[in-house]
Amino acid sequence: MNKPRILVVEDEADIRRFLRLALEREDMTVFEVGDALHARIDAASRQPDLIVLDLGLPDDDGKAVIRDVRGWSTAPIIVLSARESETEKVAALESGADDYLVKPFGVPELVARVRAQLRRANLAGARGQASALIRFGDIVVNLATHEVWRSGEVVHLTPIEFRLLAALVRGQGKVLTHRQLLIEVWGPGHALRSHYVRVYMANLRQKLEEQPARPRHLVTELQVGYRLAGIVETP
Amino acid sequence: MIPHPEQVPPRPFQYRVLGYAVAACAFTTGVAAVLLRVFDLSNVVMVFLLTVMLVALRWGRAAGALAAVVAVGSFDFFFVPPVWSFHVSDTQYLFTFLLMLAVALVTGQLAARLRAEAVTAAAGERRANALAAVAADLSVAGRDQDIANICMTRIGPLLDGKTTLLLPGRDERIPTPCYGDTGIAQWVLEQGMPAGRGTETLPANYASYLPLTTPLRTRGVLMLERKSVRPLDTEQLGLLRAFQSMIALAIERVHFVEVAHETQLRVEGERLRNALLSAVSHDLRTPLTAIRGMAGMLGESDVALAIVNQADRMQRQVTNLLDVARLQSEGVRLDLQWHALDELVGSALAATPLGARQVVVDIPAELPLVELDATLFERVLVNLFDNAAKYTPSDATLYIRADRTGSNLILRVEDDGPGFPPGIDVNALFAEFARGARESAVPGVGLGLSLSRRIIEAHGGSISASRRDPHGARFEIILVAGEPPTIDMEDPE
Helix, strand or coil, X not given: CCCCEEEEECCCHHHHHHHHHHHHHCCCEEEEECCHHHHHHHHHHCCCCEEEEECECCCCEHHHHHHHHHCCCCCCXXXXXXXXXXXXXXXXXXXXXXXXXXXXXXXXXXXXXXHHHHHHHHHHHHHCCCCCEEXXXXXXXXXXXXXXXXXCEECCCCHHHHHHHHHHHHHCCCCEEHHHHHHHHCCHHHCCCXXXXXXXXXXXXXXXXXXXXXXXXXXXXXXXXXXXXXXXXXX | CCCCHHHCCCCCCCCHHHHHHHHHHHHHHHHHHHHCCCCCHHHHHHHHHHHHHHHHHHHCHHHHHHHHHHHHHHHHHHHCCCCCCCCCCCCHHHHHHHHXXXXXXXXXXXXXXXXXXXXXXXXXHHHHXXXXXHHHHHHHCCCHHHHHHHHHHHHHHHCCCEEEEECCCCCCCCCCCCCCCHHHHHHHHHHCCCEECCCCCCCCCCEEEEEEECCCCEEEEEEEECCCCCCCCHHHHHHHHHHHHXXXXXXXXXXXXXHHHHHHHHHHHHHHHHHHHHHHHHHHHHHHHHHHHHXXXXXXXXXXXXXXXXXXXXXXXXXXXXXXXXXXXXXXXXXXXXXXXXXXXXXXXXXXXXXXXXXXXXXXXXXXXXXXCHHHHHHHHHHHHHHHHHHCCCCCEEEEEEEEECXXXXXXXXXXXXXXXXXXXXXXXXXXXXXXXXXXXXXXCCHHHHHHHHHHHHCCCEEEEEECCCCCEEEEEEEECCCCCCCCCCCCC
């Protein structure tokens, strides 16, 4: 496999340098830019496999860059943001970003997220939705037959619980916002009722997680949404 | 109340108009005597009729009636043979007298009514003009002071008196000392009822106190002093009522203009503070991100790990500091939503490095959703877990339990570590910048707990600390359970 090509868009030179060092050590090719203008140019000319994008750029809003790039590229975008700007994160995800990292973050966290997104993109590119069988932890989900097993035993899910799980499975580890989940599972009329997602997610955790209060797979991104962690590539 | 129009006594009747009527008849008699030399008697009668009509037009109904009688009398006395006597030789004249009296009375009364209507119309026009002028002035008044001036200089003279505007301060009290009687003014403001002269409340007072009421509330009191002992007439009463509501609306408009202005200022200030805070937050976080990231590149050495740990710790302190600053500058503004407690606990546990410590979570699945600000509440939990990590050995166990008792949700965070040092007041820990052991080796400025208390209290709950038996620390958060929104559950398959 070729070296993955990563475009880093960050206006702080020191953070840019550490991102480059960390990713190059993982055998990736890194291109750096410091503003939105060059981000747009390089996203087109360098054809990166993944973009790491700081939302606070000096010349333009990071979300505008995401929307532009999403117009013609499916490369995963990981957003860097501050803790307190939940609405910003949600807006970035709904503009087309795939994941986010909260500053400050550690190298292992960064590498794990980048690798997960690259894997996700590869899987999607290689076989699309061909495989209906997904595995995470001791859970196996069959998207075609709507069956779920936990440690080999059938788990009974209600239709909505299954739709919610299926949405997360199809997201392949991407963070899905409350709104995105509500629209996908309940329909557009429910876009503002985020407590629905919370209640059904709690039910899912009761059925699928070993410790529902310390979930390993159905992970809460507080005030943002949910994602499915720990998907095994081949069942 | 203001006296009703029918309670107003009519103007005292002016007897001198009757004198004018008689004088006019005398004058006409003289003119008729001259005219009689040229004209026939039947023509001279017309002169008397004309006089009666003019008298009625000028001096009103009663004068007209008197003039009619006097005119018939003098016509009889001076001109009808035998002259100089009320005797009548020709009975035909009796018919003339009757006819003349009837015509004089009817024309006189019609003329008098015409006059009365003209007078009323003129008064109405005058009132409309006065109202329009005052309304125009009030509509451009930008401050309460302008309105007070209009009351003094424009409205008072129209009511033959002195009008003073009494406005309450921010505390809803009429300031003392004020012009007039503060007690009465305050009563009027609170009750929205008039008092003082001409009303049913304290009518002996020399001034009237009238409420200035808008559909929303009573905004002030108009004080009216009049030297004249006569009550206001109907026209003035109408004016007064119109002025009352116009002044009230003007005050309300000025009030809302001020409110809008203040809101604008506050929004500006808030935006500035937010911009400042996010700039500070960015400026502190950027070097931290770089330090932490670069240290992560140094490999697994102790030094590198220590740098990462310290950077993390500093990050949490920066977050606490920024949260404190934010809460202090804005008050606590909550983004309330219905959350599952176990989800918040899980999220906070994932955000706190607890090392090898055991964590036992016991939160019943059937616990109802609770309405809170997730970001701030997670901050509280992270601070509690962080404390546990700071003050317990690495083999300690953390117990997190939640329960519902009555209308409250109780969340307990306990550890089996050494607990609080002996001799300290555990609840003083929540005071700003307090720490258990003075200058201990464990870092932290004690911001976490005071911040936590502020956040929990903003949610209408409480947080307390106690010693756990046999050893360890216990923190207890009590939240109001509230009424979670209903969910249309799907039909079971």
